Amino acid sequence: MPTITFLPADATVEVPPDENLLKAAMRAGIHVNASCGGAGVCNKCRVFVESGDVAGEELPDGGWKACATFPRGDVTVRVPVESEMDRKALARTGSTRAVAWIARHDDTVRWRLHPGVSKIRLNLPEPTLQDHESDLARLRRELAQGHFQGITFDVDSQVLYSLPASLRNGDWNVTVSLMEGRRKDTRRVIRVEPGDSVSNHLGIAVDIGTTTVSAQLLDLNSREILGERSDYNPQVSYGEDVISRMEFARKGDGLAVLQEKIVECLNGLISELMQENNVSVDSLSMITIAANTVMTHFLLGLETKFLRAQPYVPVASRFMPVRAVEIGVDVPHHVRIFLAPCVASYVGGDIVAGVVGVGINHEPELTLFIDIGTNGEIVLGNQDWMACAACSAGPAFEGGGIKHGMRATTGAIEVVHIHPDTFEPMVLTIGGKKAKGICGSGIISLLAGLFMTGVLDQQGKYKRDLGSERVRAGSDGWEYVVVEGASSATGQDIVFTEADVENLIRAKGAMFAGYLTLLESVGMGIEDLDRVILAGNFGSYLDLDQAVTIGLLPDLPRDRFFFAGNSSLIGARAAAFSWKALGEMNEASQMMTHFDLSDNSRFMDHYVSCLFLPHTDRNLFPTVDFRA
Amino acid sequence: MPTITFLPADATVEVPPDENLLKAAMRAGIHVNASCGGAGVCNKCRVFVESGDVAGEELPDGGWKACATFPRGDVTVRVPVESEMDRKALARTGSTRAVAWIARHDDTVRWRLHPGVSKIRLNLPEPTLQDHESDLARLRRELAQGHFQGITFDVDSQVLYSLPASLRNGDWNVTVSLMEGRRKDTRRVIRVEPGDSVSNHLGIAVDIGTTTVSAQLLDLNSREILGERSDYNPQVSYGEDVISRMEFARKGDGLAVLQEKIVECLNGLISELMQENNVSVDSLSMITIAANTVMTHFLLGLETKFLRAQPYVPVASRFMPVRAVEIGVDVPHHVRIFLAPCVASYVGGDIVAGVVGVGINHEPELTLFIDIGTNGEIVLGNQDWMACAACSAGPAFEGGGIKHGMRATTGAIEVVHIHPDTFEPMVLTIGGKKAKGICGSGIISLLAGLFMTGVLDQQGKYKRDLGSERVRAGSDGWEYVVVEGASSATGQDIVFTEADVENLIRAKGAMFAGYLTLLESVGMGIEDLDRVILAGNFGSYLDLDQAVTIGLLPDLPRDRFFFAGNSSLIGARAAAFSWKALGEMNEASQMMTHFDLSDNSRFMDHYVSCLFLPHTDRNLFPTVDFRA
Secondary structure (H helix, E strand, O other): OOEEEEEOOOEEEEOOOOOOHHHHHHHHOOOOOEOOOOOOOOOOOEEEEEEOOEEOOEOOOOOEEHHHOEEOOOEEEEOOOOOHHHHOOOOOHHHHOOEEHHHHOOOOOOOOOEOOEEEEEEEOOOOOOOOOOOHHHHHHHHHHHOOOOOOEEEEOHHHHHHHHHHHHHOOOEEEEEEEEOOOOOEEEEEEEEEOOOOOOOEEEEEEEOOOEEEEEEEEOOOOOEEEEEEEEOHHHHHOOOHHHHHHHHHOOOHHHHHHHHHHHHHHHHHHHHHHHOOOOHHHEEEEEEEEOHHHHHHHHOOOOHHHHOOOOOOOOOOOOOEEHHHHOOOOOOOOEEEEOOOOEOOEOHHHHHHHHHOOHHHOOOOEEEEEOOOOOEEEEEOOOOEEEEEOOOOOHHHOOOOOOEOOOOOOEEEEEEEOOOOOOEEEEEHHHOOOOEEOHHHHHHHHHHHHHOOOEOOOOOEOOOOOOOOEEEEOOEEEEEEEOHHHOOOOOOEEEEHHHHHHHHHHHHHHHHHHHHHHHHOOOOHHHOOEEEEEEOHHHHOOHHHHHHOOOOOOOOHHHEEEEEOHHHHHHHHHHHEHHHHHHHHHHHHHEEEEOHHHOHHHHHHHHHOOOOOOOOHHHOOOOOOOO | OOEEEEEOOOEEEEOOOOOOHHHHHHHHOOOOOEOOOOOOOOOOOEEEEEEOOEEOOEOOOOOEEHHHOEEOOOEEEEOOOOOHHHHOOOOOHHHHOOEEHHHHOOOOOOOOOEOOEEEEEEEOOOOOOOOOOOHHHHHHHHHHHOOOOOOEEEEOHHHHHHHHHHHHHOOOEEEEEEEEOOOOOEEEEEEEEEOOOOOOOEEEEEEEOOOEEEEEEEEOOOOOEEEEEEEEOHHHHHOOOHHHHHHHHHOOOHHHHHHHHHHHHHHHHHHHHHHHOOOOHHHEEEEEEEEOHHHHHHHHOOOOHHHHOOOOOOOOOOOOOEEHHHHOOOOOOOOEEEEOOOOEOOEOHHHHHHHHHOOHHHOOOOEEEEEOOOOOEEEEEOOOOEEEEEOOOOOHHHOOOOOOEOOOOOOEEEEEEEOOOOOOEEEEEHHHOOOOEEOHHHHHHHHHHHHHOOOEOOOOOEOOOOOOOOEEEEOOEEEEEEEOOOOOOOOOOEEEEHHHHHHHHHHHHHHHHHHHHHHHHOOOOHHHOOEEEEEEOHHHHOOHHHHHHOOOOOOOOHHHEEEEEOHHHHHHHHHHHEHHHHHHHHHHHHHEEEEOHHHOHHHHHHHHHOOOOOOOOHHHOOOOOOOO
16 A cells, blocks of 8 residues: 655555545544545645655646545655644544454354254155145154154144145155244244255344344355345434334324335345345245334334333333234245344334344443444443443434534535644545535544634633634524535535534433443443443444543543444344344343433433533543643 | 824824924824825825814814824824724834933033133233333233243234233223143233223134034133024035035135135124124134034135045144134134144044044043044044044935935925835925925935835845835836825925935945944944944934934944034034133044045945945844844
């Protein structure tokens, strides 16, 4: 990989050939003013190439647009100096990322391959006048003679319809699909196919998120992930968050509409996965789904009225396997959906699947599992015990309730660096397009940058006497101009208001108060945490130093942080490959002590103390430089 | 009851007030010539009233039509003498009826009342912020705390849809319907109703016969039979017997049509029973059905192709409870159909239900259970062992394959007495209408009468030199004229041909050869039989002496014979009232050794010996007077 050297700071960074000089500078910790996010329109990111070969857009004065210029080998670049600060490289933002959890703890080896549905081959003796038992009795007899002695078999009535043909078309060789039972000594015959179809044994693992639905096609024999597809949850049209969707579900046939939508989405993903991999839905043996409590209720078409109001009671939290066709999923009759169990209204199957999927319940280390989504669910524990809570953090870190907040799609500002002297921003957007708004990682990096450079004080207020035009009294109160209208995709200024900051402080405060409350409940403190696992892809983008700086994450040695990716999907996949993993989810859901923070006075106390950057108690954040 | 004295024989009989003098004479063993069956048209049944008061039709010569005259107190009647034989009363036909089995062995007490579905009331604690488990978990917790410790509960997914409303509408008092499982330590929650609905707990027991379907509405709390309805099996339009229906089922959507028809019939019976008793189908907890193997397959829509051909293999012989709605029965979701298990292709759930229903498996006495239907199924055994067989007797005793044979409906000749000297018949029809044909009991009494009076010889041939105009060479060979065209409903002579006799001898021969084969298989003989139980209503009409005379029943002391009525329905009812009874049926079906007589050389030997009236071996029939 080419090495770029940035002067005058003399900072170097290795870059992949398709990374432009602006991104390289960000990773090297070099500030280059940039407003348009990399779209090449603001012309602020001018740099001079001192040696080496580049390709890109050269300006009339001999400079190059950093956001549109790519190295063609080792390159030395000079960044125009605006202040003394520029002479030295700043802390590299890229250096404090969490480590990928799964790379260390491979979910494919924690459990023996043993799906909840298994396929076995049987060779039955052909009936004679002396041995003319019924087809079903013959099948049962053969099962009992194998390694299933003492097992009670239930049989799907649908099996009977195809049984005579299956037995005879396969010349009395059949492949039987057996579903595990609630007890070790029971099984259920769900399918009998003619001949040997043991090798056609697919599963689908699904994470149904409030916003996104992701599905993986799995080979249940080889443990391979054959494909993955994602789609937006089409319920979004009926409400951005679970609360508004539950409101929608109360009216008329709202619930039925929501169920239909998510099932349509599932059908679409399944059909795409099948086509893409050139396999038939007939090879499908099972589906596993992890989803939060509300999404699980919608999927099954269960009443959510009582989930919505105190005391927040779900219809069910642990589920029997559901016949997929019964809820409208377009698969053969035998296919069951195995659902990850929920703990409570706002700690759902996605969290339980995640916790077991990443193996917290397998190891002695005290782990804090954090899902910074709309609710902000947290789990604290290890192999011996677990406590969980939903923090009602709100969707601020997903861009919700933030004036120019948006989802992490093309044009979203994903990284912002604030120049410590000039307070000018260095903005990178997803896809290098003109900025449309700010997504979660951008929000955190912006908030941290503004606080670290003293633009914001500990209370989350802009310094009124900063002397920068970027900070101004806007229509919604004081604000920082991140991108001027001239460089933005909308033509409007993209700003970050004090109200936005307040929302973010509330959100991170709720999370942190949650950590403290759960820890306190077991007589422990932050320092006792052996590790922190961040759920969601968010965790991989998050700059740990920044997240600690704003008080969203505890100030622990950075090597204790891991990101898990879509841990809910990892859990769903584990549940497909291993019946035991699914069993562990049920155990975990029962073992987790759930704290209802809305009714917890200790939480309220902590929350109030957390409404500062990073916290009223500076001792909790020893590594944060309190410049403010 | 009035007493009638018949002169000159001086025979007396007590009669109910609505019984005419012709019927009274038949019961008293007095022959009165009568051709029209009691329709009052042949004028042959003239009698003279010597004392007492009668009401009816007086003839110009001062005589009365016996078939249209009723006693109004004690009456003495003189029958015109045609021969010396008339002077003495003949053996009373009514005196050798089988005793009702159920009167002795009440099926309502053999098993403790314990239906396969039970209703229990639960009072659940209302959820609070501290106790906010899911509705389902709350229900499970309460069940586990009661007398269901250690029980694994499955839950119908449909329960979840109504659960929140049921719990809250009943103010946390609910009635839970629990279905027994295949194991003692499992149950299934199939319904949760708000409040206390324990008293609404109905069952329906059904016997699906090839010809007739009978259903009873049962109160599962009080063990009462609330009502009974019967209907013809509408599949009759697609084939009289199981063979022709299986042929129909092979073509196009034949199987689906047959299933639809029987389900329509069930729906009709259920709806009539509900309306008649002013109850709602919502109170229905379960349905039990006993049917032969083919009818059971049609009900479930199972392939019958392999039932039809060697080696005669059913798809299934023991069945899991079937959700009624799944096969189109119009009842609530929770209602399951519990099916009586079958033994083999031609020994079905009707027989197993009958055998257990009458309690053969409960008593040490060696019992022969006979169902003289189309197939002629027989079971031999006691509490320790059982053997069974289907005799392929054919439908002759139901009137099938008999020139003027018909079902036992209005106008069918049900009793015939042959005058031993004049060979004139005394004919009674069902409903006292003009004769249309001869039903089963009429056929037996006719055959026995013709043999006893020497009109037929032991080979089943008419005596050619009898000197009676009743015996003649007809268009179909030799025949006996039972009713002349002038007195019949059709205007045609009703005759009984030698071909009819041959069919009957084959049919009874197959039955008897069946008894002997099963007995021989356990080293026993006819004399070892402690009792004979006749299934079907047929058994209550049957004159035992006559049935023994023709070799249809073994020549045992008549007090060893019992009739069970619709034993299949009795069994279905027992299965509804008692889960244990249903369990015994499953045990019985597995314990029964099935003999395939079509493949049995001993059976063939016996069969050949049985093709005589009553049998080649006279020692087997010591009480039969071989006049021939």
